[in-house]
Amino acid sequence: MSIDKIGILGAGRAGTALARAAASGGIHVTIAGSRPARLMKYHLAQYAPQAIAVDAADIAKDVQLVALMVPQEDLDDIDSESLAGSLLIDATNRWNDEPLPHWLQSAIDRGLSSSEAIAEHFSQSRMAKALNHISHWDLDADRASKSAARRALGIAADSPQDAALVASLVCQLGFTPVQLPDLAAGQALEPTGQIFNEVLGAEEFIRRIGSENQV
Template sequence: MTDPQNAPMPPVHGSPAPGTPEVVGILGAGRAGTAFARVLLKAGYGVDIANTRPPKALRHHLTIHAPGAQAVEPADVAARTRAHDGGAVILAVPQEELDEVDPAWVEGTVLVDATNTWQDEILPTWLEGAVIRGEPTSSAVAEHFAGARTVKALNHVSHSEFDDAAQLDLPVTQRRALGVAGDDAAARGRAMALLEAMGFDPVSLGPLAAGEVLQPEGPLFNRPLRREDLLPHAR
């Protein structure tokens, strides 16, 4: 029987219409953020991206690492994407910096949590508590950014592979599979549609907590996955 959450996808929701590209926000313009930006731009999306510096200081970095992405103030990262059903923002800031990210910046959006915990990071207290209790970090992120609908995705593939891993030219089921977990089914579907439009085969794992298998200590991290590798982990 077909798993309903992984039934064939409807036409890509929110895919950019000719002349009016949908915009995705990205917080963090480092290795991961710029790799996501490049692939989104190649797929026809607009990208608004922010780091800690003023947009003017970010522009040169973007001409090298994500040409075509628009540098914005962090507080404006969701300003344009909100025009598309509330919008989507990818969180690509190191977890140790998350207390510097104002939840108001991403309020009302689908927040794609692409972050991971690394041993040497000094985490915000609210996140450290979750790690100590052995809870999935995305659950703490969702609680902290309560005004957004958090979905775990994009954290388990390296920036160094990301451009090549996105294969828009292949049929969806032959592409690299990426896991998506989220408690809000519509938000999860939105993130899946985005990943498909970027050139991946998105696989729903179900609720946010199921995304734990995508974390660095989990069985799926940084592996070139196919749909059948992910489906046994779906809840």
């Protein structure tokens, strides 16, 4: 299984870093910010020249998956209908100083991880947690050095098929995928988890999350 086409929602630091890394791996990238596509020309020329700007409403069209790379406080502005039926990678993070949409805060207060809460909100989409625990600097690093380092990136999803698809993307970006058993286990990847922002090979990654948490 290989990834040929992805959409990225969010054209900031994280979104454009993924766009550059994916494009350099031969993946066709469409990207959307909060502005209409026609106003993205100069921004993309500077930050993600190989990516194609589309309107946010069209981000899920004709791609294998969509990476969600907008701040959580802006999730309310995203039309969940436009993402219906697609596989979403939740690459967002919960920061304590960030005001959250009411539905997200109340789901977290009910004990859900932020990804489970986001999955509940975007219930017409499938969800995987990934690409959130690496900084945009490291995501964007030169492919040869990434391959040499073989840094492990975690993938948490309830569907093994979806996890495998995201694992393909992670490999194509030059990293080593580590699959966690379900979406809830993705808490380990969040800012309060054991893995966040840690540069680890697969062996040490698995040791930290516990082998029972690896598929």
